[in-house]
Amino acid sequence: MAEPRPVVVEELTRRFGDFTAVDRVSFQVGRGEIFGFLGPNGAGKTTTIKMLTGLLEPTEGRGWVAGLDVHGQRREIRARIGYMSQRFSLYPDLTIRENIDLFGGLYGVAGTRLEARRRWILEMAELQGQEGSVTGTLPLGFKQRLALGTAIIHEPAILFLDEPTSGVDPVARRRFWDLIDGFSHRGVTVFVSTHYMEEAEYCHRLALMNRGRLIALDTPRRLREEEARIRGSDPSSAPPPSLEEVFISRVEREGGAVLG
Amino acid sequence: MSAPLSPASLPSGPEVPGVPAQSSFRHRVALRAARVRALVRKELRQLFRDPKTKRVIFVSPVLQLILFGYAVNTDVRRVATWVVDHDQTPESRLILDAFTASDYFRIVGRGDDPSAVGRALDRGAARVGIWIPPGFARDAKAGRAPAVQILVDGTNSNTATVAQGYAQRIVNQVALEWASRGSGPGSAGAALTPGAAGIDVRARAWFNPSLESRVYNVPAVCGVIVLLMALLLTAMGVVREREMGTLDQLLVSPLSAGELMLGKTLPVAAIAMVQLALVTAVGLLWFDVPFRGSVAVLLVAAILFILAGLSVGLFISTVSNTQQEAFLSMFLFILPAIILSGFLYPVETMPDFFQTLTLANPLRHFLEVVRGVFLKGAGFSDMPFQFAVLVLMAVGGLAGATRRFRRVMG
Numbered sequence: 312m313a314e315p316r317p318v319v320v321e322e323l324t325r326r327f328g329d330f331t332a333v334d335r336v337s338f339q340v341g342r343g344e345i346f347g348f349l350g351p352n353g354a355g356k357t358t359t360i361k362m363l364t365g366l367l368e369p370t371e372g373r374g375w376v377a378g379l380d381v382h383g384q385r386r387e388i389r390a391r392i393g394y395m396s397q398r399f400s401l402y403p404d405l406t407i408r409e410n411i412d413l414f415g416g417l418y419g420v421a422g423t424r425l426e427a428r429r430r431w432i433l434e435m436a437e438l439q440g441q442e443g444s445v446t447g448t449l450p451l452g453f454k455q456r457l458a459l460g461t462a463i464i465h466e467p468a469i470l471f472l473d474e475p476t477s478g479v480d481p482v483a484r485r486r487f488w489d490l491i492d493g494f495s496h497r498g499v500t501v502f503v504s505t506h507y508m509e510e511a512e513y514c515h516r517l518a519l520m521n522r523g524r525l526i527a528l529d530t531p532r533r534l535r536e537e538e539a540r541i542r543g544s545d546p547s548s549a550p551p552p553s554l555e556e557v558f559i560s561r562v563e564r565e566g567g568a569v570l571g
Numbered sequence: 572m573s574a575p576l577s578p579a580s581l582p583s584g585p586e587v588p589g590v591p592a593q594s595s596f597r598h599r600v601a602l603r604a605a606r607v608r609a610l611v612r613k614e615l616r617q618l619f620r621d622p623k624t625k626r627v628i629f630v631s632p633v634l635q636l637i638l639f640g641y642a643v644n645t646d647v648r649r650v651a652t653w654v655v656d657h658d659q660t661p662e663s664r665l666i667l668d669a670f671t672a673s674d675y676f677r678i679v680g681r682g683d684d685p686s687a688v689g690r691a692l693d694r695g696a697a698r699v700g701i702w703i704p705p706g707f708a709r710d711a712k713a714g715r716a717p718a719v720q721i722l723v724d725g726t727n728s729n730t731a732t733v734a735q736g737y738a739q740r741i742v743n744q745v746a747l748e749w750a751s752r753g754s755g756p757g758s759a760g761a762a763l764t765p766g767a768a769g770i771d772v773r774a775r776a777w778f779n780p781s782l783e784s785r786v787y788n789v790p791a792v793c794g795v796i797v798l799l800m801a802l803l804l805t806a807m808g809v810v811r812e813r814e815m816g817t818l819d820q821l822l823v824s825p826l827s828a829g830e831l832m833l834g835k836t837l838p839v840a841a842i843a844m845v846q847l848a849l850v851t852a853v854g855l856l857w858f859d860v861p862f863r864g865s866v867a868v869l870l871v872a873a874i875l876f877i878l879a880g881l882s883v884g885l886f887i888s889t890v891s892n893t894q895q896e897a898f899l900s901m902f903l904f905i906l907p908a909i910i911l912s913g914f915l916y917p918v919e920t921m922p923d924f925f926q927t928l929t930l931a932n933p934l935r936h937f938l939e940v941v942r943g944v945f946l947k948g949a950g951f952s953d954m955p956f957q958f959a960v961l962v963l964m965a966v967g968g969l970a971g972a973t974r975r976f977r978r979v980m981g
Binding site: 364365396416417419 | 602605606608609610612613616617620621815816817819820821822823824825826827
């Protein structure tokens with residue numbers, strides 16, 4: 312039996328009253344892919360992720376995560392994915408070990424497996440020997456990696472990260488992305504939203520969102536090349552446009568199209 | 572790669588470890604229990620780690636108990652009294668001595684001018700004035716009903732009524748003593764009763780013979796504390812997580828809404844029971860409140876009442892986005908609940924409409940049970956109505972709250 316694609320979305324829509332937060336978005340994500348979601352605040356990135364992780368019911372459209380329906384199989388989806396959001400910084404008043412054990416308990420990871428996972432998380436977050444420290448006192452970069460570790464304590468095949476590195480310094484961010492890259496090499500599908508342009512470069516494919524709509528979807532390289540072509544500049548002489556330039560001109564063109 | 576990854580740490584195939592596709596019923600139940608246990612453990616750790624929370628849980632009940640045990644005292648004692656004796660006879664002095672000897676009145680002034688009594692009451696220097704008119708002893712000896720005038724400051728109607736009653740009792744008593752001795756001081760066996768002699772009405776209060784308000788108030792503190800905590804800890808516990816963003820993290824885990832609810836409420840229920848025990852122990856040992864009933868009856872009532880309280884707390888947690896909102900909702904519930912419970916003001920004296928309203932108040936029924944168990948030794952069969960209502964509220968409240976919680980969190 313063929314393995315289902317990790318994420319398949321067709322015309323997914325979410326409205327809050329009159330406001331359409333996500334407007335008929337369609338895409339697919341392949342196994343082991345790092346799929347980037349790029350867009351300004353309020354573009355609909357978080358809403359999309361919440362629909363895919365079972366936190367929000369879609370208003371319209373269809374979607375499958377690990378082959379499971381986002382409408383009817385939200386609980387089954389939750390057991391198969393890892394999720395980490397920008398706001399999540401674990402329970403600050405619990406110790407590192409207590410936080411790890413809590414999520415172990417919630418995901419049914421126990422016994423020797425929990426011990427092995429705990430060891431792995433501490434190693435990955437470079438927090439060996441500090442299990443008894445209170446989580447709230449850790450520097451943000453460590454907290455973020457610990458949060459990532461607990462989010463994947465059950466070794467999910469699909470990982471949703473909602474602006475995971477916001478507020479973290481560039482060095483810590485870089486190390487975080489090294490980890491993400493490692494997961495991808497091992498076949499884990501990573502769905503990540505960000506508004507840092509240099510992070511977008513690490514993604515295999517990028518989905519550009521603006522005002523709830525998907526306005527571009529391609530590899531970072533092809534998005535830049537296409538932008539250069541549209542500008543009519545000579546790729547051999549002029550410096551290639553940055554992703555930021557791509558993004559801004561795309562958004563502007565989109566705005567123009569709406570007005571025209 | 573800056574961080575090491577063990578080779579077995581990530582899955583290589585589509586199977587997801589830890590989530591068997593076809594898990595048996597027993598396995599699923601075990602996983603459920605493990606999730607609830609993990610959450611309960613976390614809740615208790617958080618509650619007991621924070622010194623502020625610990626104070627709220629253990630110190631505030633005792634503090635409230637002391638407040639209600641000492642400060643809220645509706646007993647009338649040592650009422651400031653102004654005396655004018657225009658008779659100046661051994662008989663009039665005997666009456667005044669009886670007033671002084673009792674613990675109920677405290678003579679704060681004496682005068683010759685009857686108008687001084689009125690002035691003392693106006694100034695607030697005294698709450699009760701006693702005027703013995705000239706001819707008191709003469710009337711008594713002649714067998715005519717002698718008169719003593721007692722003026723009472725009626726601004727506090729409760730104190731006024733009680734003080735008036737005491738004063739009447741004291742005068743009656745003195746008169747009766749004279750009569751029973753067969754001869755008043757210098758009289759020829761005439762009854763000196765100010766009222767009608769012959770009928771001696773002696774009221775005896777049961778269950779609380781010395782009519783101490785403390786005995787009535789202290790057991791009731793149990794109910795208020797338990798309700799307050801059940802509401803506060805439940806609502807705040809859920810809403811704080813929503814504010815922090817950790818609630819989403821719990822909701823994307825396999826934890827179901829029902830499990831989340833259990834994990835959040837079980838520790839609160841346990842703490843409420845501990846507080847109940849604490850308040851009861853302090854009440855019995857420190858305030859000498861009697862405990863005449865059975866612990867089992869109190870326990871059953873407490874469990875039902877806590878369930879009703881938790882339901883309200885859960886409901887508030889589903890309608891509040893911030894802790895301030897939750898706090899406000901809680902306040903809007905708890906204030907009428909206390910006023911309409913008979914905790915401080917008896918239900919019987921409320922207007923009919925409000926009396927009917929108290930029937931919908933779980934605190935009213937719980938307080939009746941608590942006072943019944945402590946003071947009267949009442950059992951289930953003595954309070955079938957109260958228990959029926961509590962069962963109804965616990966079951967109905969929990970069902971409603973669960974439905975709402977599932978819909979909001981699911």
